[in-house]
Amino acid sequence: MTLSAFVCGSATLLGGCLAISDAIAPKVTFKQPARSAEASALRSVIILADSAEVSQQMSMGLESEMSKLRVDERPYYTTAKLGQRITAQPSDAQLSAMARSAGVDAVVVVTGGGSSVTATQSTEDRYSCAVNVKLFKSCPKDQSRTTKMACTTTLGSAAARVRIVRAVDARSVFVDVVNGQAKHYRCNDQDIPQADRRQIAYDAVVSATTATMQILAPSYVQGPLDLMKADAGLPAEVLKRFDAASEFAKAKRLDEACSRFEELYTDYKESTALTFNVAFCHEVRGDMLRANQAYKRASELANAPDAQIDRRLTLTEKALRENPAVFMPANPNAAATQAPAGKVAASGNGRRVALVIGNARYQRSALVNPVNDARLVGERLKRIGFDVVTLENLDSARFGAATRDFGARAKGAEIALFYYAGHALQADGENFLMPVDNAKMRTMEDVRDGGGVQLAAVVAQLDVAAPAVKLLVVDACRDNPLPSANRSLAGGGLAPVKQPPEGGLIAFATAPGRTAEDGTGKNSVFSKHFADQLMVANQTVEQLFKRVRAAVKSETKNRQEPTEISSLVGDVVLATSK
Structure with a gap:
């Protein structure tokens, strides 16, 4: 038997070969996303605390950790400073005004801090042999002795209420009690110091501070x-x-x-x-x-x-x-502020992000073109300067995670563009984008309750992210993926959108209540012309979609008419001449 076989064969007592191989494998550093995507977008903060000792310790610990935190070898926070001690609970509006006055993104408030230390007694069995035993020989049963050894577990706990209020909209993006623990275990026959209760209490506060930092910002852990x-x-x-x-x-x-x-x-x-x-x-x-x-x-x-x-x-x-709102690295050189109305120019200097989804491999009523459409549009967006994530054939869990992640990426962007190709349905006036795991979706109620992604939810996530410009493009309604499917829904197509996102535009491949053509070639009629127009320099978004509409109507002999609804202010240009 080889050494590796012996180790793996013996490893069953320790949980298998994986435990052994992980223990001896070289270690690398993994980035962990912040647990609050909204909080992680706030890079300059003031930290306030009440008079409780634990609150004060945590606030000072946070200020220290924020000041030295580096992510991707760059300082993560531009500003992290302690504010005055608070004696009452300020409102969100008051905290927002304080943040704006100080020129920071948010205020972090730590209140109600407390800690405790408890000791629990237990025993451990100790085994000995009354006679000397040779190596690899067992102790005779009549010479074996068992004694009880007294042991003490000392557990420290600390907790405080953490509240994070964003300056721009006076909203609490995180409110919860954050806990930390520290543990000391000692048996009377061990040559280790007895528990220092004050040190254990302090270690619990450090643990709570670390847990708070993991909410606020990315962190790093070691792994094989x-x-x-x-x-x-x-x-x-x-x-x-x-x-x-x-x-x-x-x-x-x-x-x-x-x-x-x-x-x-x-x-x-x-x-x-x-x-x-x-x-x-x-x-x-x-x-x-x-x-x-x-x-x-x-x-x-x-x-x-x-x-x-x-x-x-x-x-x-x-x-x-x-943690669906997984951390995605933003362009560190990108402008982090929104462009004012009328100033979203063709310079291309701001950060532009896009999520492109193509769903074709449906469990019921598969489509031909959406994946090709997504690849085409994603490639064109990359060529004009977008940071693009292109995803294919998403089930309900991955679809939801993808859109939540996109909301996190869109924070501080100049332009955020969402493109979807695949099935979509309307139910009671709401539009749902369809994940590919639709085998059990037999009625509109199934769609509503069983995994359909509301277009309104994507819009809401972008509203929270607040990029300067929000663009949503939906190339859907190609056929009905529910039982008794045919090429057009009864009362088919999508419902009209009455209100576009603020500072945004939603474009549809066809008019409300109508269905779109999948196309006889590699791509749908709409996506083909949309991708072509993306490469035309110096035209505004409105001009782009007017030209797409004309081309689609001409090719389909007026059977399909793309529409859009807009609240854009100023000229938005996606591609510029070199």
């Missing part, structure tokens, strides 16, 4: 390096470069390793190992959504059960369930 070995079928030169990238990772130069894996992946996208390793790089950077999508793609390429892929899929899916 978990890269996949190269596919056997890769060319020799590629294998050599693959191995070189792996060596950089083992040497804790993961940035260089990921850069090399991603360069190789550009030309070998059918490689399971490269797809997996690129996914791992996304995960390490805290980009759980892209990591999860890439792991799913690696699983498809493997075309067989794979424990390593399944392990990472489980971890990323758990992260998405627990």
